Amino acid sequence: MTATPIRLGVIGLGVMGRRTFDQALRHPDFEVTFAADANPKLVDELQAAHPGIPFLAPTEFPDHVDAIYIATPPAWHACYALLALNHGIAVFCEKPLAVDLAEGREMVAAGGVTAVNFPLSDTNATLYLEDVIPDAGELLGVDVRMTFPQWPRSFQAPAAWVGERAEGGFVREVFSHFAYLTDRLVGPIRTVEATVDYPETGSEVAARGLLRAGEVPVQVSGYAGVAAAESYEWILWGTRRSYRLLNWTQLSFSDGGDWQPIDLAGGGSGAESTRLSLFAEAVRGRRPANLADFADALRVQEAVEAFYR
Structure with a gap:
């Protein structure tokens, strides 16, 4: 039996962790009962702003906790997730699930109530596409294209690991x-072949891949440090209708001519607060359709890490 509200611990208070921490403080389904971060300066700042919340070492779970949210660098996800799951504590984790595949598989095998924060899981664009994919006819392929004039992006600058090869x-x-x-809308994703190119130091500057979602081919290309606007493009090619998602929220379709915009009622995005609500449903025993779990995230991790092998 889970207490109401759900007693939540937050581990990792960087960009994503702080955002979810702030949302959880205001969320009617949650009571933040502890928080943790490896940065003592940050802990001191937040402790002063929130004197009623204990700030603990990341592995010091108090007895009065039902769930934890993990937003540490990914190499630490398994450590905290497995500790929690082995004590019957539900886990909401940032993506990627892990970097090490063995750790990702161990996280899935641990069972329990799990969720991973993929922002596309509950956007209006995703929900719309889920309904209209039958209109596409036979699915012939998916293209994913990404360009970054700089990497890491400016908002990620405090997290040095984002620009490093290891994580x-x-x-x-x-x-x-x-x-x-792609895994959710088209079919189970797996990598057929993929490569990345590296500069002298730091993470990749180019990536190319051929994957399959079920039996549908998926072509991936991405570049960092290029003279181009930051851009994110996902295209589903169908024989009757194709769909394009541009820059996360701009959805359009083509019946053979120019791309036509699709008006998404209520805007394009879900939010940390809505995914916290979905996680609360999962903790209370109702498996929400629009929230990824560790098994979903492991398929993604396996496809992603194949680029680096």
Whole structure:
């Protein structure tokens, strides 16, 4: 039996962790009962702003916790997730699930209530596409294209690991979103062949891949540090109708002519607050359709990490 509200611990208070921490403080389904981060300066700042919340070491789970949210660098996801799951604590984790595939598989095998924060899981664009894919006819392919004038992006600058090879790179950080979307809408995703190119130091500057979603071919290309606007493009090619998702929220279709915009009622995006609501449903025993779990995220991780092998 889970207490109401759900008692939540937040581990990792960087860009994503702080955003979800702030949302959880205001969310009617949650009570933040502890928080943790490896940066003592950040902990001191947040402790001063929130004196009623204990700030603990990441592995010091108090007895009064039902769930944790993990937003550490991905190499630490398995450590905290497995500790929680082995104590019957539900886990909501940032993507990617992990970097090490053995750890990702161990996280899935641990069972329990799990979720992964893929922002495309509950956007209006995703929900619309889920309804209209039969209108596309036979699915002939998916294209994913990404360009970045700089990597890491400016908002990621405080997280140095995002620009490093061991845990970062735009394939892990960005393509993973579109791998999840393709897996969900088209079929189980797997990598057939893929390569990345590296500069002298840092994460990849180019990535190319051929994957399959079920039996549908998926072509991936991405470039960082190029003279071009930042751009994210996902295209589903069908024999009767094709669909294009541009820059996360701009959805359009083609029946053979120019791309025509699709008006998405209520805007294009879900939010941390809506995914927290979905996670609350999962903790309370109702499996929400629009929230990824560890098994979903493992398929994405396997497809993504194949680029780096």
